[in-house]
Amino acid sequence: MNKSKKPFRNSEAILDVYEKPEFGQGVLLSLQHMFAMFGSTVLVPILIGISPSIALLSSGVGTLIHMVCTHFKIPAYLGSSFAFVATMQALMKADGYPAVAQGAIAAGLVYVIVAIIIGQIGSAWVNKVLPPIVVGPIIIVIGLSLATTAANDAMLNHQKYDLTYFGVAIFTLVMTLIFQMCFKGFTSLVSIMLGIVCGYILSCCLGIVDFSGVEKAAWFSLPALDVPGISYHFKWYPAAILAMAPIAFVTMTEHMGHIMVLNSLTKRNFFKNPGLHRTMLGDGLSTIIAGFIGGPPTTSYGENIGVLAMTKVHSVWVLAGAAVCAIIFSFVGKLAAIIESIPMPVIGGISFLLFGTIASNGLKILVDDKVDFGEKRNMLIASVILVIGIGGAYLQLGSFQLTSVALSTIIGMILNWVLPKQAASEKALEEKNKAEKQEGKIYQ
Numbered sequence: 001m002n003k004s005k006k007p008f009r010n011s012e013a014i015l016d017v018y019e020k021p022e023f024g025q026g027v028l029l030s031l032q033h034m035f036a037m038f039g040s041t042v043l044v045p046i047l048i049g050i051s052p053s054i055a056l057l058s059s060g061v062g063t064l065i066h067m068v069c070t071h072f073k074i075p076a077y078l079g080s081s082f083a084f085v086a087t088m089q090a091l092m093k094a095d096g097y098p099a100v101a102q103g104a105i106a107a108g109l110v111y112v113i114v115a116i117i118i119g120q121i122g123s124a125w126v127n128k129v130l131p132p133i134v135v136g137p138i139i140i141v142i143g144l145s146l147a148t149t150a151a152n153d154a155m156l157n158h159q160k161y162d163l164t165y166f167g168v169a170i171f172t173l174v175m176t177l178i179f180q181m182c183f184k185g186f187t188s189l190v191s192i193m194l195g196i197v198c199g200y201i202l203s204c205c206l207g208i209v210d211f212s213g214v215e216k217a218a219w220f221s222l223p224a225l226d227v228p229g230i231s232y233h234f235k236w237y238p239a240a241i242l243a244m245a246p247i248a249f250v251t252m253t254e255h256m257g258h259i260m261v262l263n264s265l266t267k268r269n270f271f272k273n274p275g276l277h278r279t280m281l282g283d284g285l286s287t288i289i290a291g292f293i294g295g296p297p298t299t300s301y302g303e304n305i306g307v308l309a310m311t312k313v314h315s316v317w318v319l320a321g322a323a324v325c326a327i328i329f330s331f332v333g334k335l336a337a338i339i340e341s342i343p344m345p346v347i348g349g350i351s352f353l354l355f356g357t358i359a360s361n362g363l364k365i366l367v368d369d370k371v372d373f374g375e376k377r378n379m380l381i382a383s384v385i386l387v388i389g390i391g392g393a394y395l396q397l398g399s400f401q402l403t404s405v406a407l408s409t410i411i412g413m414i415l416n417w418v419l420p421k422q423a424a425s426e427k428a429l430e431e432k433n434k435a436e437k438q439e440g441k442i443y444q
Contacts, residue, residue: 010267014189015315017075017266025186029313030321032193034329036303036354037079037322038339039347044080044296048088050097051224051294052340053330055080058295060326062286067320069282070274074262075319077304078286081297083251083403087243088296097226097294099237103244104291110248111284119277126256126271132369134412135260136362137382141389141408142257142302143359148392150355154348164206165345172199172349180310189311192350199346208343217333226294244297248284251299253406255283258300264361265305266314306354309361376423385412 009016021029041059042052062078070076084107091099130138154169155161176195180188187194203209228234259270259279270279287297304322308314329336366382373379387393389408396402402410422430 008268010314012312013266013314014312015318017073017268017314017316019315020317021313021315025189026315026318026321027325028186028190028193029311029315029318030325032190032311033077033304033307033319033322034325035193035196035339035342036307036350037077037301037326039342039344040082040301040303041079041326042340044082044085048085048100048296049092050100050226050296053221053223053333053336054225054294055296056326056330056336057223058286058290058293059298060323060330061293062290062298063323063326064320065286065289066279066282067316067323069285070270070278072316072320073274074259074270074279075266075308075314075316076258076262076279076300077319077322078283078298079301079303080295081251081287081299083247083254083299084244084297087247091237091240091243095237095240096232098228098232098235099240100244100296101226101228101291101294102237103240104295104297105288106241106245107248107251107297108284108287108289108291110245111252111280111287114248114252115277115280115284118280119275123271123276126276129413129416130256130260131416132365133371133378133381134385134409134416136366136369136371137385138257138389138405138409138412139261139264139362139365140359141362141385141405142254142261143306143355143357143362144390145392145405146302146351146355147390150348150351152348153344153351155345162345164208165343165348168199168203168206168208168343168345169349169352171202172196172346173352175199176350176353189313192307192310192354196342196346196350199349200342203343203346208345209341211341214334214337214341217337219334220331221333223330224294227292231294249406251283251297251406252280253409254403255279255300257405257409258302258305261302261305261358261361262308264365265309302358303351303354306357309357310353376426377419377421380419381412381415384408384415 007018015021041055045052045055059079066076066078087103088100091103155166157165172195175198176191179191179194225231263270283299290296290298304319329339371378385408388411389404392404393407394402394404395407
């Protein structure tokens with residue numbers, strides 16, 4: 001009798017992708033993911049002038065859509081994208097949210113079109129253009145390019161250095177490390193959430209938590225939906241489409257970078273199964289839905305990938321739970337306001353750990369694949385990617401901006417394509433050694 005093949009299980013994971021936690025543990029693990037993404041997800045709508053509650057709703061709905069598209073095989077969370085912020089701010093001033101919505105929908109359609117093309121031609125090319133020598137440094141860049149954000153959140157109070165803020169950030173970090181290293185079982189798994197709670201309590205004692213938003217918030221409130229044809233009359237905004245649609249190509253490179261990190265964490269190849277076309281489709285449909293209901297464009301979040309790396313809980317059930325929590329919290333004004341009141345130094349202290357963990361996984365790829373940095377080619381590719389990406393270099397063409405992560409990724413792929421396997425000096429040295437060996441000057 002033929003026995004069915006057992007599904008692959010990552011032995012390094014505490015809960016693997018398909019494994020389901022107990023209900024109570026699952027709720028706390030999901031809340032931990034929601035805490036990790038909350039600050040960034042609500043910051044984007046605040047920056048562009050729309051309701052944070054709608055961003056929570058669109059991130060939760062978008063994450064579930066992405067999971068459906070990827071057959072619940074990828075533990076990813078989608079939150080508000082920062083890549084579009086500058087363009088959205090300009091569009092809000094000129095034409096209001098209807099223009100932003102149209103631009104977001106256009107960007108999502110670009111994702112869908114690219115997904116259809118990849119579905120036809122396949123994704124075998126990914127491994128060729130993104131070998132370990134390119135992937136490793138890119139993942140390091142994804143983590144460390146956020147380092148300045150984490151540091152600023154930890155230190156700055158209204159753009160001025162604040163020792164109290166920095167103390168709270170370090171305290172939050174230390175408590176998280178203690179829960180992670182000195183405890184075992186479930187306490188260790190929710191170390192990030194416990195660290196945030198400890199940091200929040202200290203912040204309350206120091207008087208740096210603003211409760212005004214909590215007092216004003218209603219217990220129940222509908223998210224501020226902005227639906228075309230209902231909330232406003234439809235009108236074409238060609239400038240918005242031309243401004244936002246090309247940015248989709250920038251976020252695609254970041255999207256692929258996050259998939260590479262998840263591949264490394266889960267010991268799987270999501271480019272192959274469920275396929276890059278499905279991950280792109282999920283991201284695109286999520287952004288389209290966000291545009292239709294009044295939210296900002298969405299993208300996969302490094303903060304949640306950091307949580308996955310720290311806890312070794314890779315369950316899609318947990319991420320789906322986080323999405324459901326975000327949707328619920330978008331309707332409960334008091335709860336959303338409490339989380340929104342978490343001071344930035346608490347978020348900064350946690351980010352030191354989360355972003356650094358992402359970067360460390362890039363180093364792990366280089367070590368696991370035994371990349372030889374004695375070869376000039378490898379040294380050159382890694383050096384250029386790291387400095388451009390971490391240094392924050394970007395390409396600006398009018399209103400279109402290629403971010404440092406996207407730029408370093410593209411340059412890394414080009415260098416991998418054009419640089420020869422060996423430098424001329426390495427070839428000359430190899431030929432010299434061969435000649436000397438033949439002459440008997442080198443004995444083995």
